[in-house]
Amino acid sequence: MTDDKHHRTGTFRSLRVPNYRWWFLGALVSNIGTWMQRIAQDWLVFNDLSHEDSTAMGIVMALQFLPQLFLAPYAGLLADRSDRRKVLFLTQGAMAVLAALLGVLVISGSAQLWQVYVFALLLGIVTAIDSPVRQTFVSNLVQDRDLPNAVALNSMSFNSARLIGPAIAGLLVAAVGSGPVFLINTVTFLAMIGAIVAIDTTRLRPMPRVSRASSRLRDGFAYVRSRPDILIVMVGAFLVGTFGMNSAINIAAMATSEFGYGANQFGFLTSAMAIGSVSGTLMAAKRERPRLRFIFGAAGLFGLTCLAAAASPNVVVFAVILIPMGLASLTFITSANAYVQVSTEPHMRGRVMSIYMAVFMGGTPIGAPVVGRINDLWGARWGLGVAVAAGLATALLGFLWYWRSQHLHLTYDRSRRGFVRLERDADYAPITAALEVQEPR
Template sequence: MSATFRSLSIPNYRIWFGGALVSNVGTWMQRVAQDWLVLSVLTAGSGVAVGITTGLQFLPMLLLGPYAGLVADRVDKRRLLMLTQGLSGLWGLVLGVLVVTGSAQLWHVYVLAALLGITTAFDAPARQTFVAALVPPENLPNAVGLNSAAFNGARLVGPGIAGLLIAAFGTGPVFLINAVTFMATVVALVLMRTDELRPMPLAARGKGQVREGLRYVKGRPEIVLVLVVMGTVGTLGMNFQLTTALVATGVFDKGAQEYGLLGSILAIGSLSGALLAARRERPRLRLVLGAAGAFGVSAIVAASMPTYWSFAIALIPVGLTALTLMTAANAMVQTTTEPAMRGRVMALYMMIFMGGTPIGSPLIGLVGDVFGARWTIYLGGISALVVTVGAVLYVLRRDDLRIRYRLHQTPHLQVLNAAERSAAHASLDAESARAGRTAA
């Protein structure tokens, strides 16, 4: 088996991957249907209403993240995931029934989005860290990359399927299908060979454990820097389900099928980025910062496209850079964190990355209503560039680094610390001395 897919040789991970892929298809279908229900059925194209819905879905991550991470460190993650995945399916079922029966109102969507958000707040840190029980430590970056591939492979087909179903039958059946797909993950968890799961230390009950997690992160400046970058980009730049909906309807006057297609095209780049990430042995901070800067540039380019199809094609590099950023940041934080602290650290990571959406989504919706849909994407691209430049300058100053570019040397771009600069100067002086003796 190739290095890209090596974790799939492990039976438990293979079962998990299959169940997650099915569930993720349903999740992406619901995201498209939920936004379309609010944007085109329950309101007259209100970007603010879509932003509020998305915000309510992610607000619990912001409020409950640290405690949810502690729960993930304390309890059996497999059992916790069975509960959270089952509840997520239930919320989809209720919304589907309301829509099919013609009873759905905007406040129903708000309440169910909040309930799904509460469930996801506890599901996310357990799901992120459970992969460490499925594969050996050396395979963890690969498994994280393949998880992202499953998520974005689902994004490739889910929005397109949702668009076709919405055009043919409305949004109700999409929610019902999503409710069924959550059971795929539950079945996968039941079928696993529990004797082959890698033991994961559980945190004993005690006082101050949430603060202990915060102190641990505070003492890790590289993790803090990743959190700052991901918080900024996640809050203002990665609200794709909202921004593409606004651009599709407000700029190009397109319907559900074309909106769904944008999600699938975005996923082409995301899936490519995930597969490339699965080949990397150990992502580093420079990859996180480089991907954040590249995302900012590609988002600005996409927002400037004059036609629907040029915009759609420009979303491919947006997806690739976004996924590279997310996967590199996730793998770097997980692989450099002590196992007993991983749930709390990953919960803080998810809280900052996803929990900023309640702030960003209404703001982005307002920007779209006031300045136009294109500016919802410009805002994300510009903010990504600003935080990347700030982070690079901080690292250069903290570590006394210098960036050097040499056209006729390989590698062309070098980042040198003080010792490396001294060695380079000494080598250059020696070479100059030899050249002088030769000339003499």
């Protein structure tokens, strides 16, 4: 065991836990394969099967994330009732089989767009079951005090893979096509399955036993309604997840229609965004418990960086701006995820996280086709404009909620000309702050 001081300050402290270390390494290898497959799938649809149709990409994303809306809450029940390790073994194996089947279709030259649609839907069904269980399984691996750190390191693993996988996939797709990339992803799933097998079950943290009578789905929704802080985070996650996190569509459209580049450059642009994403997860890993102001501030920064990206005059500027965009987006995602997990009672964590995943990822079937259609009708820069609106609206919503929850109001201070005082209502603890303004005429 590590001492308390290390637990308070170590950015990589969760890696001292052997079970979590196995999990982290297996996920890193598997995530590299997953990101390679994402680039291959996006390019297969966008370039090979639909001839640069952003709407087709939006449909694929919608089908892949649609099951989150309907299945994720029930997967949360599964996470609270079942052996999470066994569930993950089955879901990871199923995803490996799906990747292998699509790889064979592409290599044989028989892949058609409708088959990719079916693949996306099936993958979405498995992912809808896998995601809440995978998110909550982390709490079996580490102590509660290390949970925000472990969540952040999970995101770092995912985005380190995002830095590596797309760059490799871009080179492979340009050299040999997308088919072999799907087969490589099948192999990388074996690393995750191996890590699950290697985990020492005697050292897993036992979770509170939840009976079927006490683990009702509606209890999860009731719990979220009773927690305004969690509810506002979920509303923000829905806005950003639905209308902001469509980087695959936006980057592909900007790379081809605005800058005239191909698969190789598409992969490297995705990796550029991942540089910022890794930085964002490292920032989140250092924080013991994310604050709401930090979460909504990151959403505002995301909106501003999307605005700068939409105005990029060339691909170099666009690639550079993708770095802070990735930082802001992953700071928001990681911090919101950690806040919801840490703030939720352990016996409710599976259901609450499944609701969070449903609103965050389940909105993609709404947002992705909309963004894809906007790209087709008015261009890639307007598609990024949707992300601008999502980020800034989330930041504004968070600010207004914080203002109301803290019972704040502004009062013009006539004793000090040109000052407005920030105060709490009389029934609440006072706050001292002043802002200089022009005296009203």
